[in-house]
Amino acid sequence: MSKITVIGAGSVGSTIANDLMIQGTASEIVLIDVNKQKAFGEAMDIYQGAPFCSPTIVRSGDYDAAAGSDIVIITSGLPRKAGQSRLELAQANINILKDITPQITAAAPDAIYIIVSNPVDVLTYVFHKISGVPESHIIGSGTILDTSRLQSTLAKRFCISPKNVHAHVYGEHGDSSFVPWSLVHIANNHIDSYKAHSPDHDRIKWNQDYEEIEQFVKTSGAQVIKNKGATFYAIAISVCHICGCISGCGLEGIFVCGLLAPALTAPARFAFHPQLTVFVTAFVNYV
Numbered sequence: 001m002s003k004i005t006v007i008g009a010g011s012v013g014s015t016i017a018n019d020l021m022i023q024g025t026a027s028e029i030v031l032i033d034v035n036k037q038k039a040f041g042e043a044m045d046i047y048q049g050a051p052f053c054s055p056t057i058v059r060s061g062d063y064d065a066a067a068g069s070d071i072v073i074i075t076s077g078l079p080r081k082a083g084q085s086r087l088e089l090a091q092a093n094i095n096i097l098k099d100i101t102p103q104i105t106a107a108a109p110d111a112i113y114i115i116v117s118n119p120v121d122v123l124t125y126v127f128h129k130i131s132g133v134p135e136s137h138i139i140g141s142g143t144i145l146d147t148s149r150l151q152s153t154l155a156k157r158f159c160i161s162p163k164n165v166h167a168h169v170y171g172e173h174g175d176s177s178f179v180p181w182s183l184v185h186i187a188n189n190h191i192d193s194y195k196a197h198s199p200d201h202d203r204i205k206w207n208q209d210y211e212e213i214e215q216f217v218k219t220s221g222a223q224v225i226k227n228k229g230a231t232f233y234a235i236a237i238s239v240c241h242i243c244g245c246i247s248g249c250g251l252e253g254i255f256v257c258g259l260l261a262p263a264l265t266a267p268a269r270f271a272f273h274p275q276l277t278v279f280v281t282a283f284v285n286y287v
Helices: 011-023 036-047 086-107 120-131 144-158 191-197 210-228 233-247
Strands: 003-007 028-032 057-060 071-074 112-115 138-140 253-260 277-285
Touching: 003 011, 003 086, 011 028, 011 036, 011 233, 028 036, 036 057, 071 086, 071 233, 086 120, 112 120, 112 233, 120 138, 120 253, 144 191, 144 210, 144 233, 144 253, 233 253
Parallel strands: 003 028, 003 071, 028 057, 071 112, 112 138, 253 277
Antiparallel strands: 138 253
């Protein structure tokens, strides 16, 4: 069990905190937001469901409340609006990150940092440059959400559990992401041969629709925003999965973004968990 601090008590941050409590990932969860009243209300609402979950303390506080955190999750920033790209948020959210960073790193210098705010690849790089935190302690949520979107839509297409879909998205969390289709397998069969071997072949609709599927993955966030105003459930559960991998046994590969020194190659084994294989799908080499 661990202490996890979530910066930002908006829809994404509060949903992450709620899911962490439900899953029993942390023994203590701290919510921090510039709007202290909202953070207090969200923490109070979440904690009042604690009797039905694993014992967890959920509270709000200032940055000093993050002291001793094992993991810090940064979700603060302006959300995407309908028709807006992630990159359009860059400067505004960089400015917010620059304000947050010195305060949270002073309180929790040894924590593992997970960057969620968009554009996540850019902000992960900026956080590394301004924080002083070692690159081995910084993760951006990267394409873990894109990968989840890909796996779930293929599961529907192939009438099978998403657990049996082995497919991943590489590149940035955005329009330049891509799927290496030669590596995609459905229940240990290559995606293009599974239909012929499946007892449900009559129900499966697959004609090597690579471009259609990739476009769906890239535009899923925009579709959700258009219909309900914001995305937060899927990204929240994705971030909780990262936390679970860090806090748990770690015997799993996760697709995220980060910075690699020249001495490291992907997949990289990060210092905070020697058994956790981190596939860095978008990274910056530096010298």
